[in-house]
Amino acid sequence: MMMTMWMRMLAGALLASLLAGAAQAQTRERQQQRLDELMPYVGEPVDSFQFWKLTQWELVGAQQVVVWPRLHEAYLLTVDAPCSELEWAKSIALTSSVQRVTARFDAVRVGKDRCRINQIRRIDMKRYQAERKASRAQ
Numbered sequence: 001m002m003m004t005m006w007m008r009m010l011a012g013a014l015l016a017s018l019l020a021g022a023a024q025a026q027t028r029e030r031q032q033q034r035l036d037e038l039m040p041y042v043g044e045p046v047d048s049f050q051f052w053k054l055t056q057w058e059l060v061g062a063q064q065v066v067v068w069p070r071l072h073e074a075y076l077l078t079v080d081a082p083c084s085e086l087e088w089a090k091s092i093a094l095t096s097s098v099q100r101v102t103a104r105f106d107a108v109r110v111g112k113d114r115c116r117i118n119q120i121r122r123i124d125m126k127r128y129q130a131e132r133k134a135s136r137a138q
Helices: 002-041 125-137
Strands: 042-046 048-050 056-061 064-070 073-079 100-102 107-110 113-123
Touching: 002 042, 002 056, 002 125, 048 113, 073 107, 100 113
Parallel strands: none
Antiparallel strands: 042 113, 048 100, 056 064, 064 073, 073 113, 107 113
């Protein structure tokens, strides 16, 4: 009886592990799709951007996150590896100085991690939204 219970627990753990691996793979695939969708609208690297509060954020890679400091203004941030907690984050914060987030100085804070921002690139959200609206109208 003890062996049967142990076998059931082992089988349950294996199943949970497989399901978690599949969910992570789907998430990474979705993140890559989203990044690919946004890349045509991503500009050249900039040194910094104005920041008062984080309106929204979206993980688009193991070291890449899109942040919206204002409703129609978005930036693709690339952080230094490793940033192990970013992939599983439910919330993030940005460091800033004098209401500016600066590449190679500020960081994405997630859990106990402080992940230095290596690169900042502005996303042309107005053009992205206009082209999406136009493609839906066709």
